[in-house]
Amino acid sequence: MRNVTPLPVVAPQTKHAPMILTLLCSPAYQSESTKFFPRDDTKFPFPPPPAPLVRPIPLDKRPPRAICRPCRSQAPSSDRSGPVLERRSVEQVARGGGRAGGRGSRMYARRASQLLKELDACEPGQLVVFNSDVFDQVIRECGEHNAQFQALIRKMVEQNLDIETTRNEDHYGAAIHHLSLLRNKRCLMAYMYNRAETIRSFRWKIGPVLPHEIQEKLNFSEKEYFRSHSTAIKSYISEMDIDLTVDMVPPKDPYIQVRVLEDIGEVSLGDHSVSLTKNSLHFLRRTDAEQFISQGLMEEFLE
Amino acid sequence: MSSWEDEDSAAASAAATTDVELLKRAWRNEKAAPEILHFDSALVSRAREQIQLLEETLDDFTDNGVDDLVVSLYQMDLDRTLFLLRSYLRLRLQKIEKYMAHIANSDDLLSRLSQQEQRFAKSCKEIMEKHLEQSVLSKLPYGYDSVTRQSLSSTEDDMVPEPQLDTFVFCKTKSDVGAFQLDDIGEEVVDLVADDLYVLRYKSIKGLVEAGRIDLI
Numbered sequence: 001m002r003n004v005t006p007l008p009v010v011a012p013q014t015k016h017a018p019m020i021l022t023l024l025c026s027p028a029y030q031s032e033s034t035k036f037f038p039r040d041d042t043k044f045p046f047p048p049p050p051a052p053l054v055r056p057i058p059l060d061k062r063p064p065r066a067i068c069r070p071c072r073s074q075a076p077s078s079d080r081s082g083p084v085l086e087r088r089s090v091e092q093v094a095r096g097g098g099r100a101g102g103r104g105s106r107m108y109a110r111r112a113s114q115l116l117k118e119l120d121a122c123e124p125g126q127l128v129v130f131n132s133d134v135f136d137q138v139i140r141e142c143g144e145h146n147a148q149f150q151a152l153i154r155k156m157v158e159q160n161l162d163i164e165t166t167r168n169e170d171h172y173g174a175a176i177h178h179l180s181l182l183r184n185k186r187c188l189m190a191y192m193y194n195r196a197e198t199i200r201s202f203r204w205k206i207g208p209v210l211p212h213e214i215q216e217k218l219n220f221s222e223k224e225y226f227r228s229h230s231t232a233i234k235s236y237i238s239e240m241d242i243d244l245t246v247d248m249v250p251p252k253d254p255y256i257q258v259r260v261l262e263d264i265g266e267v268s269l270g271d272h273s274v275s276l277t278k279n280s281l282h283f284l285r286r287t288d289a290e291q292f293i294s295q296g297l298m299e300e301f302l303e
Numbered sequence: 304m305s306s307w308e309d310e311d312s313a314a315a316s317a318a319a320t321t322d323v324e325l326l327k328r329a330w331r332n333e334k335a336a337p338e339i340l341h342f343d344s345a346l347v348s349r350a351r352e353q354i355q356l357l358e359e360t361l362d363d364f365t366d367n368g369v370d371d372l373v374v375s376l377y378q379m380d381l382d383r384t385l386f387l388l389r390s391y392l393r394l395r396l397q398k399i400e401k402y403m404a405h406i407a408n409s410d411d412l413l414s415r416l417s418q419q420e421q422r423f424a425k426s427c428k429e430i431m432e433k434h435l436e437q438s439v440l441s442k443l444p445y446g447y448d449s450v451t452r453q454s455l456s457s458t459e460d461d462m463v464p465e466p467q468l469d470t471f472v473f474c475k476t477k478s479d480v481g482a483f484q485l486d487d488i489g490e491e492v493v494d495l496v497a498d499d500l501y502v503l504r505y506k507s508i509k510g511l512v513e514a515g516r517i518d519l520i
Contacts, residue, residue, distance in 0.1 A: 139442045146444035181444070182453050188439045189462065196434060200400055204393070225434040232426040233396070239419045240392065242351075247389045251382040254375055286382070 108145075108180035112138045112187030119194055125205075127198050130219040135188070142184050149177035199226050203233060207245065207294055246290045258282050258289045259301040323384055326350050328518055330391040335473065335519035336512065337505055338466040339398045339406065342417045350388055357381045395420060403428040404451060404463045468506045475500055475518045480511065 115134055122128050152174040156163050163171075199222055202210060208230045215223065237244055264276035269288045276282065276292075281301055292298040325346055333340055361381065364374050399406060399420060406412045407428045413421055432450050440448045447453070451460040480495035485507040495501065495517070511517040 139439075142443055142447070146447075178454070178456075181447055185439075185443060185447050185453065186462070188443075189435060192435055192438055193431075193464075196431065197401070204397070219438065221434050221438040225430060228430040228433075229427070232423055232430060235426075236396065236419055236423040239422070242389065242392065244389050244393045244396070247382075247386045250390075251379070251386055254378040254382055 108176070109138075109141070109183040109187065111141065112184045112191075115191045116187055119191060125198060125201060127195065127214065127217050129217045130195070130222065132219060135191070138184050138188055142181055142188075145177045145181040145184070149174050149181070152177070195222065196225055200229055202226070203230050204245070204248070208234070245294070246287060248290075248294075251286055254286055255283055256286045256289055257301040258284055258293070258298045260292075260298050262297050264292065264297055322346065322349050322353060323387070326384075326387050326391065330387055330394070332512060332519045333391060333394050333398075337468055337470050337472075339395060339402070339412060339415055341415045341513070342395065342420060344417055347388070347391075347417075350384065354381065354384055354388065357384070396423065399424045400427060402464060402466055403431060405465045408460070408463065468509070469504050471502050472505045472508070473500065473502055473520050474508060474512075475520055477516060477518060480516060483508075483511075 111134055115131060115138065118128060118131060152170045153163060156166060156168075156170050156174075161168070199218065202214065203226070206214075210218075210226065218226070233244075258281070260276045260278055260280050260282065263278045266273055266275050268274075269284065274282060274284070276298075282289075289298060289300075293300065325343075329340075329343055329346060357377065358381065361374065361377050364377065395416075399416070403424055406416070406424050413424070416424060435450055440450065446455040449455075449457075449462075451463050453461055476495045476497055476499055479497045482492050483495045485491040485493055485503065493501070493503070500520075505512075508517055512519060
């Protein structure tokens with residue numbers, strides 16, 4: 001294949017050019033990924049120029065760095081059908097290669113952004129069930145992107161092209177796969193990271209044991225994360241010898257009136273013991289009542 | 304007997320006012336600042352000593368049958384101080400949780416933490432990394448499996464959440480600072496007068512906050 005001098009991109013004419021631009025310029029790409037993982041956009045859309053490789057990496061594992069130097073005024077030559085067009089998008093392949101109509105259906109990494117939309121639609125501080133279906137699909141997409149990317153690089157190597165400098169259609173095809181993979185990764189990471197943030201907040205709001213309704217919204221790793229994180233907080237608290245999980249709101253009065261929501265039984269508080277039966281009203285020290293309130297066994301009684 | 308008690312409690316309360324005031328300031332600054340500030344370990348240990356002292360005094364009061372009203376006033380005082388201390392420590396932990404990777408990477412930020420907080424930050428980061436590793440990164444192709452970098456082609460860490468230092472904060476000057484330069488080139492200069500309120504970028508007044516010349520509110 002000839003090495004064609006790239007034309008400056010002014011008005012992309014091929015059918016697939018809008019797809020490239022959609023992917024790179026889509027506000028979703030920028031807003032969603034920056035929202036969850038703030039990044040320096042000056043480097044966008046391509047990573048910085050290649051630095052010399054420190055150690056040789058087998059060709060099939062070649063990092064994408066080589067094909068991705070900044071090329072602000074250059075884009076695939078637009079007067080011929082490049083492999084980007086022939087190589088249908090992962091979306092299309094996954095759907096049986098049908099012709100994609102709207103621009104949305106052509107966009108790579110759309111599924112990953114669904115995860116973030118789901119996250120965003122949720123009330124702050126609340127969680128929805130871990131979407132393992134979409135999550136696994138995105139992971140698979142990542143693998144496919146990588147396979148395509150490696151294939152394109154291998155093709156260029158087989159043609160004895162210098163992959164550092166060549167700017168042909170394969171280069172841009174590979175760049176798209178590389179960027180799509182990055183976007184997928186950012187979305188997946190943001191999804192997990194922001195969920196983890198909410199999960200951490202449960203430790204402060206609910207306590208070391210999560211109720212069943214929340215447990216079933218977490219995946220295995222998240223449950224483990226909550227447990228380990230609780231242990232870390234617990235060890236800090238015991239090192240400091242001060243309980244940080246009480247006193248979540250500024251105290252107004254040392255005593256509060258509470259209503260017992262569930263039978264608790266005989267409890268000794270300070271110097272006397274109280275029988276806490278369901279629906280009874282008590283006037284307790286705030287510090288004593290707080291632990292029951294956070295467990296949902298009592299509520300503050302406000303007249 | 305009573306004069307003894309009076310003197311004692313007067314001395315204790317005088318000392319407490321200042322330290323509680325200091326703690327309140329540290330707490331307010333910590334609450335308003337986007338990044339983690341220096342941990343004042345001397346202040347915290349003094350506050351804890353005084354809390355303990357007050358607890359002992361309270362126990363004495365109940366044993367000696369002092370008026371309930373007096374006891375509950377003392378109790379309220381104690382509760383508030385305890386809340387302040389707990390909230391201060393909690394705020395710091397939550398900040399560490401939020402920016403664990405950023406803090407753990409920088410020696411300057413790490414030195415702002417207490418020993419215990421440093422240990423917490425370390426384990427916090429390890430737990431988070433393990434979680435991300437087993438849920439996402441281990442399933443991604445070679446070259447894309449770093450926690451802090453997007454891919455092998457990133458030359459620096461570009462996936463570490465950092466605090467936004469140029470957000471605006473409300474602050475109150477304690478004494479005259481004089482003409483204060485808000486940016487590097489000296490185009491924006493503000494005359495900071497004592498006891499006045501300002502809304503400024505945190506980045507530009509960071510030095511004043513650290514030096515204790517301005518309070519965040």
